[in-house]
Amino acid sequence: MREQSFKIVSLLVVLALALLVAVEAMWSVRTYRNMRNSYEQQICSILEEATWKYATNSMNGDAAINIGNISRFHTFVGEGLRTSGLATDFRVEVLSTTNADDIMIMSMGELPANEDIISVDKRLTPLILRLKVTDPHSAILGNMKRMIIMQGLSVLLLIIAFSYLLHTLFRAKEVDRIRRDLTHNITHELKTPIAAAQAATEALLTMPNITNDPIARNEYINISLSELRRLSGMVEEILRTSTEEFTTAELHIEECDIRSIVSDVRSSLNLRYSTREITWNINIEESCAVVADGFHLRGIISAVVDNAIKYSEDRPMITIGAMTRSGYTYIIIEDQGIGIPDSEQKRIFDKFYRVTKGDKYTTSGYGLGLFYAQSIVGRHHGSITVESTLGKGSRFTIKLPRYGR
Ligand code: ADP
Secondary structure (H helix, E strand, O other), rough: OHHHHHHHHHHHHHHHHHHHHHHHHHHHHHHHHHHHHHHHHHHHHHHHHHHHHHHHHHHOOOOOEEEHHHHHHHHHHHHHHHHHHOOHHHHHHHHHHHHOOOEEEEEEEOOOOOOHHHHOOOOOOOEEEEEEEHHHHHHHHHHHHHHHHHHHHHHHHHHHHHHHHHHHHHHHHEEEEEEEHHHHHHHHHHHHHHHHHHHHHHHHOOOHEEEEEEEEHHHHHHHHHHHHHHHHHHHHHHHHHHHHHHOOOOOEEEEEEEEHHHHHHHHHHHHOOOOOOOOEEHHHHHHHOOEHHHHHHHHHHHHHHHHHHOOOOOOOOEEEEEEEEEEEEEEEEEEEOOOOHHHHHOHHHHHOOOHHHHHHOOOOOOOOOHHEEEEHHHHOOEEEEEEEEOEEEEEEEEEEEEEOO
């Protein structure tokens, strides 16, 4: 996926989420308002009903509520509120028509005895009543509880789904970048020997002074041959490490002598890096060995030592140690090279992963060597770990069961 498309999709996803949350919030506020209106209407009908009940139950048929028997009215209101599940706590405030300041407040728990009320106002004045419900918000929100929980859950699920989508897109973008880098690296790596072999062959064909001079002709043929060998080595390496075969192919387990494998690796790398001055410190315990697949063990050691040289500045100092302890054989490869940042140390074993400097790679490669090493070591029930300090160097430890498994 292109960078631009990724940005657009991410932006759209974030906008969609923000819009969704805003719509949900607006909808909840509107629902709350509607419920509040209907709540107020219900309260009005409860009051009307209580008045009607009061009137029909009144001994003297007097529909007027007076201060002397307000407690009965209070009971009717309480019943109404309870049966419609609207509120538990309420107050009936009695406002005297004759004296608006003379307000007597009663609630369920603190209702005064009838005599007291009568003694307050013996004239049985007609009254204005006001019903006050304590905390109507919790009653309304209580009714909305289930809906709010469902909405919250669905928004949460959508956020999780969108985040997962973004994560997947991010991964796809990363894989795409790695694939492009790989193609670029392979093309670049292969082009150099092809161009050199091509130039040498063309010179042999078109330049008589070279064709006729046996020494020059040999030199050009050798250049061409060595470039073709290099090319073939590269193709082999790509095939060996990039095909999944090594993760499933049968292992040929045998007793492997570490000293001879390391010496073999050292000779072939000395040849490959003939222009570089490599210092080797090799310290392998007497008859250090391991039961493993010899071909792959050589491949792993070669890949790690190759890195140690590649990622060291001009004069690589390579230390290789091997020993057996508590049933395990340890092979330790150390360099004093560029080192690996802490944040990257876990990822270097991922397929195609390469550490970049800015947005450039410092050395050519495919990001397959350590992936290959880890896969093979894993198949032998061993491990490969790294300790590294940026700018100071790295140490890779390969641990394998001495007698295999
Ligand atoms: P490649 O070397 O082909 O890129 P590898 O899988 O062998 O692929 O290594 C992955 C990455 O780990 C390398 O690109 C490099 O950034 C880092 N790395 C590996 N070994 C070393 C080392 N000895 N010193 C510094 N960096 C290293």
